[in-house]
Amino acid sequence: MTVITNLRVPLSLDDVTRAWGSRRARLASPRMLSLVTELLERVDTENWLQPAVSFRAWPVVESGPGWMELSGGSRLRASLLSHYLRGASHLALGVCTVGAAIENHVSEWFAANERLRAVVLDDIGTFALYRLSDQFETLLQKEAAVLGLEASGVLSPGEDGFELSEQAKVAELAGGESIGVSITSTGMLIPRKSLSMVMGFGARMPKWGRGERCARCGARERCPHRQQVLAGAPA
Amino acid sequence: MEDKSKQLVQMISDMQEEDAVKLAREMLDAGYDPVKLLGHCREAMEMVGKRYEQGEYFLPELMLAGEMLKAIGDMAKPLIKQDAEGAKTVGTILIGTVQGDLHDIGKNIVTFMLEINGYKVIDLGIDVPVENFVESIKQHKPQVVGLSGFLTLAFDAMKQTIEAIKQAGLRENTKIMIGGGQVDETIKTYTGADAFGLNAMDAVSLCKQWVPA
Numbered sequence: 001m002t003v004i005t006n007l008r009v010p011l012s013l014d015d016v017t018r019a020w021g022s023r024r025a026r027l028a029s030p031r032m033l034s035l036v037t038e039l040l041e042r043v044d045t046e047n048w049l050q051p052a053v054s055f056r057a058w059p060v061v062e063s064g065p066g067w068m069e070l071s072g073g074s075r076l077r078a079s080l081l082s083h084y085l086r087g088a089s090h091l092a093l094g095v096c097t098v099g100a101a102i103e104n105h106v107s108e109w110f111a112a113n114e115r116l117r118a119v120v121l122d123d124i125g126t127f128a129l130y131r132l133s134d135q136f137e138t139l140l141q142k143e144a145a146v147l148g149l150e151a152s153g154v155l156s157p158g159e160d161g162f163e164l165s166e167q168a169k170v171a172e173l174a175g176g177e178s179i180g181v182s183i184t185s186t187g188m189l190i191p192r193k194s195l196s197m198v199m200g201f202g203a204r205m206p207k208w209g210r211g212e213r214c215a216r217c218g219a220r221e222r223c224p225h226r227q228q229v230l231a232g233a234p235a
Numbered sequence: 236m237e238d239k240s241k242q243l244v245q246m247i248s249d250m251q252e253e254d255a256v257k258l259a260r261e262m263l264d265a266g267y268d269p270v271k272l273l274g275h276c277r278e279a280m281e282m283v284g285k286r287y288e289q290g291e292y293f294l295p296e297l298m299l300a301g302e303m304l305k306a307i308g309d310m311a312k313p314l315i316k317q318d319a320e321g322a323k324t325v326g327t328i329l330i331g332t333v334q335g336d337l338h339d340i341g342k343n344i345v346t347f348m349l350e351i352n353g354y355k356v357i358d359l360g361i362d363v364p365v366e367n368f369v370e371s372i373k374q375h376k377p378q379v380v381g382l383s384g385f386l387t388l389a390f391d392a393m394k395q396t397i398e399a400i401k402q403a404g405l406r407e408n409t410k411i412m413i414g415g416g417q418v419d420e421t422i423k424t425y426t427g428a429d430a431f432g433l434n435a436m437d438a439v440s441l442c443k444q445w446v447p448a
Contacts, residue, residue, distance in 0.1 A: 020293070029250035032295055110343045113305075116298040122340055123295070164387060186335040186388045219417045 001175040002143075007051040007135065009098065009128045013037050019127055032120070039121050043102070043128075050099030051132050052179035057092040057143060057201055074173055080161030081198065085152055088200030092143065092151070095176035096136045097194035098128045129193045130210075136197070144201040152200035153208035157187070160218050162198075170196045239267075240275050247279035247303050248286070250296060259307040269311035276304045280351070284436045294344065297435065304351045324355045326446035329371055330381035331359030332415075333392035338385035341415050341435075345381060348435040354442060365392075365399045372405045378446045380409055381438060382428065385416040393426040401427070410445045414438060 016036050020028055028036075043049055058070035066082055069075045070091060085091065102125035109118035137154055144151035157167035164187040171183050174196060181194050189196065214220050239262055246255035262272060283300040286292040328349050332342050339361045346356045357375050359367055372380065380400070382393045393413050400406050413423060414432040423431045432438040 028295075029299070031250060031252050031299065107339065110339070115343065115347050116295060116302050119294050119298045119340070119344070158387075184335070184337065186386055188337055188386060190337070192337070 001054060001056040001178065003052070003054045003175065003178050004139075005050075005052045005179065007053065007132065009049050009051050009132050009135070011040060011043070011124065011128055011131065013040060015131075016040070016124065016127060020123075035117065035120055036124070039117065039124055043121075043124060046101075048099075048101040048105065049128055050101060051097070051128075052099070053094060053096040053132070053136050053139070054175040054179045054181075055092055055094035055136075055140065055143075056173065056175060057090045057147070058173060059090050060088055070173070074169060076166055076169060076198070078155075078157075078162040078166055080155055080159060083161070084155065084206055085198075085200030085202075087204060088152065088202040089149065090147070090201040092140050092199045092201055093170050093174040093196070094136060094140060094199070095171050095174045095179065095181050095189070095194060095196045096129075096132050097179060097181050097189075097191055098125060098132055099180075099193070100191040102128070103192050125193045129195060133195050133197065137199070140199050144199075144205075147201060149201040149203065150205040151207075152202070152205035154197045154199055154210075154213070156195060156197050159213065160216065167196055170198060240271070243272075243275050244279040244282070247276065247300060248282040250299055252299060252303050255303050256306050256310075260310060263310055263314060269314040272311050273308060273315075276307055277352075280304060284439070287434075287436055294435075297344070297348065301347050301351045308351070325353040325448045326379070326442070327355045327357065327375055327377040328379045328381060328442060328446075329357045329359065329368070329375055329377035330383065331363035331368060332361040332383045333389050333396055334362055334364050335392050336384040336386050336389040336415075337361050338383070338415065341385065342381075342383040345383070345414065345432075345435045345438045348439050349442060352439050352443070353448060354446070365396045368396050369399050369403045369405065372400060372409060373403070378408075378410060379442050380411045382411065382413045382426075383415045384413070387416065389416065390418075390422050390426060393422075393428065397427040410441075412438060412441050 013036055017028060060068055061071050062069040063082055063086055066079045067075050067077045068081050102121060106118045106122045141151040155162055157170055158164045167187045168183050182190050243255060243258050259272060263269060280300060283292060287297055330342060330346055332338055346358050349356050359371055382396055384393055397411055411428045412430045412432055413426055413428040418431040430441050432441055
């Protein structure tokens with residue numbers, strides 16, 4: 001298992017306004033811009049982002065309709081996996097997090113009725129998490145290349161065809177605990193600003209970007225993050 | 236004063252926080268009716284709500300407008316006589332994130348938007364056991380209960396909560412709305428709720444429909 005904690009997730013005012021700008025007809029007000037600037041500075045100087053990733057590439061020993069079995073006997077059940085990754089020789093299972101500091105401050109600020117700050121900081125935390133997951137995806141592509149293999153696009157528990165109940169297994173096999181990520185009985189990752197993911201490694205793997213994942217997501221029409229995520233996503 | 240009231244509505248809906256609060260202070264100091272002033276704030280909030288629905292504004296703007304209303308309300312309310320229309324609480328809403336789910340952002344936003352629209356909100360927090368909802372309904376007698384949950388597994392907890400409310404004989408006089416994640420008409424039917432909301436403004440609209448001012 002590989003654990004990396006010395007990561008940087010740079011975020012600037014431009015990043016935030018570009019992400020916001022893609023989904024709003026009006027420009028953010030000066031008050032909003034100064035708040036974002038202030039919060040980004042605090043995030044940076046007070047180390048509120050504690051990015052970390054853990055992952056492991058598991059050899060696939062067998063697969064069938066709706067399941068894939070890994071060396072060691074663990075079986076992941078998801079029609080999405082067997083549909084997209086059936087040619088994979090390995091499944092790379094990973095977890096990434098930006099840590100708990102941001103969400104703790106968001107909760108504190110809501111409790112103190114500082115709701116605007118809480119909502120803007122929460123948005124910043126979400127942008128940071130997606131940026132980290134982009135970095136993580138690139139890192140896993142390099143891992144695949146080291147093995148002489150191609151990496152597929154990313155799949156995550158909670159997507160249509162990949163039940164959230166599988167998240168506990170993914171997080172465990174990825175070594176989530178080693179970076180302080182735990183899971184509730186209902187499949188929620190703690191800290192909440194965390195993601196788990198699966199990528200197929202193989203001779204020829206299908207590739208897709210976040211845009212295609214968004215396009216097939218049942219919540220796409222109402223997702224507040226869809227466009228902003230796309231704004232910062234790799235092509 | 237009519238010009239100033241129009242200006243106030245414009246400032247709030249255009250997110251000019253400092254100018255709006257300053258103008259409201261000036262109007263109150265000049266003897267402007269605080270109930271009318273709060274009426275202008277509601278008008279502005281409706282404009283903000285429309286811009287939100289049309290995709291011009293997003294959550295941060297809703298929050299900023301809400302904060303402006305809160306600041307102006309804090310100045311105006313002490314000047315309103317207790318029996319005046321503007322001082323009344325519109326109704327009581329009980330809200331919480333259902334058992335097994337720890338998401339709280341959406342619930343907190345709905346709570347705030349309901350409060351600035353004049354509702355008294357009892358917020359039970361996150362991961363709320365079914366029995367807490369039932370006991371709190373008995374205690375506070377809300378007109379509306381809001382069940383929040385982001386996880387798909389939360390839908391079962393919503394269903395169980397609504398069934399428990401029904402079994403306790405409290406369902407008939409209580410409207411129940413659900414929100415969060417992928418709630419839709421199917422989930423509304425599955426859980427037995429009266430309605431679902433896609434965002435905080437939907438929640439406010441439902442409450443206005445069920446518990447009009």
